[in-house]
Amino acid sequence: MRLTSEMDDQNVQMRTPLFRVEDLDVESYHDGVVMLDFEMKVLAANKTSVEFLPGDWSGEFPIGLSDVFPQMSEEYEWLSRLVREKSCFRNHVVNLSREGRMRTLLADSSFLRDKDGEQAGICLFLKDIGNIVSLEKKIQHNEILATVGKIAAGVAHEIRNPLTSIKGFLQIMRHELEKKGMQKEFNYTDVMLSEIDRVNELVGELLLLSKPRELRMxxxxxxxxxxxxxxxxxxxxxxxxxxxxxxxxxxxxxxxxxxxxxxxxxxxxxxxxxxxxxxxxxxxxxxxxxxxxxxxxxxxxxxxxxxxxxxxxxxxxxxxxxxxxxxxxxxxxxxxxxxxxxxxxxxxxxxxxxxxxxxxxxxxxx
Structure with a gap:
């Protein structure tokens, strides 16, 4: 059977002749490539896709999808549904777990066609975008910290100055309350001073986020x-x-x-x-x-x-x-x-x- 791979991109068809299954040059792709027919068989898969999709790849192609993946596995469910529904999509994000590590993949799929132009299977392209996703999250995280830092730097002194005054007058009050034997009121000032120290500590933590500390390496x-x-x-x-x-x-x-x-x-x-x-x-x-x-x-x-x-x-x-x-x-x-x-x-x-x-x-x- 002569097969071609069609990438449906803005209604432009691109057909590359693929002769015998054993001649499919999937290893020339840097990203993962998996080719499946509509009989739930894997026609070809390159080493990169095998790293993405754990399973028993010891058989020779073509190999049954159920021989590669357990039928209850996440990979089998996804690939079999892809074939059953004859899904063609672009830039589809998939999260797959392998050995406790979650991997984020960008998936594209297109139809495999025979010499008569009839649909004969699905060609799946997989690209690992985990580093990109991680970088985006890190950038967002740093932007949040930078925003918090700017707010902290702007209000820290405005908060600390009145706190210093409040703390000073409270300490004077404590001395007077103790002299007059007003123990109950004296104990209230302990709570108030404790809360002022807590606010001061919070302001200090905010300032640590607002600007890098001078390093003494x-x-x-x-x-x-x-x-x-x-x-x-x-x-x-x-x-x-x-x-x-x-x-x-x-x-x-x-x-x-x-x-x-x-x-x-x-x-x-x-x-x-x-x-x-x-x-x-x-x-x-x-x-x-x-x-x-x-x-x-x-x-x-x-x-x-x-x-x-x-x-x-x-x-x-x-x-x-x-x-x-x-x-x-x-x-x-x-x-x-x-x-x-x-x-x-x-x-x-x-x-x-x-x-x-x-x-x-x-x-x-x-």
Whole structure:
């Protein structure tokens, strides 16, 4: 049977003669190509498409669609429906999961035609656009942070100046109330001062997002840095009935701002402890590892808390998004901003029980 591939683009037909099935040159395409007939057989598929569509490709073409994919699988359902409905489309976005990784593909399809011009099958073209989607999300995220930063920079001083005055007069009132033995009113001022400090802290966090901090970069030995924080973390863990462990491997030095790194790690530890406080105890582990291929040092903050639902993992770095009743939703965006300023990146992994935040930092090794 002689086949041609027709791409229907603005009613223009393009036919390329394709002779025998075994002569179909699908490997010449950089993107994924799968050719199917209307009898649910795969006529040809290149290596790229096999990477996109996991299945049993050990048979020789043509091969039955059900021999490649289990009939209840997502891939079989999609491809069989494509053939049954004889679907021709352009720029169709498809999300397929493989080995726990969600892949975003841009799919085009066209008819395969025989020598008489009759429809004989479907030719499917697949392009991985995951990096583009990820880049768009990152740009949107940075734009949001930039907007938040501009607002913060504009109002921070306007907020802090009256707060300073209010705090000063409250402290004078406290002194007078204490002298007159008005203990009940004196206690009210404690609450008011606490809330003023909370607002000041929020303004400070907003300012961290508004502009990059001046970096004081230096050569850092990661084990030494973590050990300086260990007593603080350990005491906080004990207060919350949490086991604290270190698993530190020998890793190359990094070039970073030590105070900035401390802020990142203490913030991640605080989040971990707060999440485990909900289940009354747990285990907190700080570990380090060197990734020679990437020339990165990875620092993991791992907890045994309730975990982050998979549908929220893409949102936890959004400014003002929080699942806590008293949270501001700025802690993780600030961590991400600080790590990015140091030339690193931060990732989260959670599988329904426990969460691991991984900070990746470039090493000083050549």
């Amino acid at each position: 230096e050569r850092i030995e990661m084990e030494e840095l973590i050990m300086t924080m260990a007593p603080i973390i350990s005491s906080e863990a004990i207060l919350n009935n949490i086991e604290f462990h270190l698993s530190l491997k020998s890793v190359p030095h990094v070039y970073a701002d030590p105070e900035m790194l401390k802020q990142v790690f203490l913030n991640l530890v605080k989040n971990a402890i707060e999440s485990m406080a909900e289940v009354q105890g747990g285990k907190l582990v700080l570990s380090t590892e060197y990734l020679p291929q990437e020339r990165m040092v990875r620092i993991d903050v791992q907890d045994t808390g309730p975990g982050v639902p998979h549908y929220l993992t893409d949102r936890i770095f959004d400014a003002f998004f929080t699942t806590k009743e008293t949270g501001t939703g700025l802690g993780l965006p600030i961590c991400q901003r600080l790590v990015n300023d140091l030339g690193g990146r931060i990732k989260v992994k959670s599988k329904g029980f426990g969460t691991t935040f991984s900070v990746f930092l470039p090493t000083m090794s050549a």
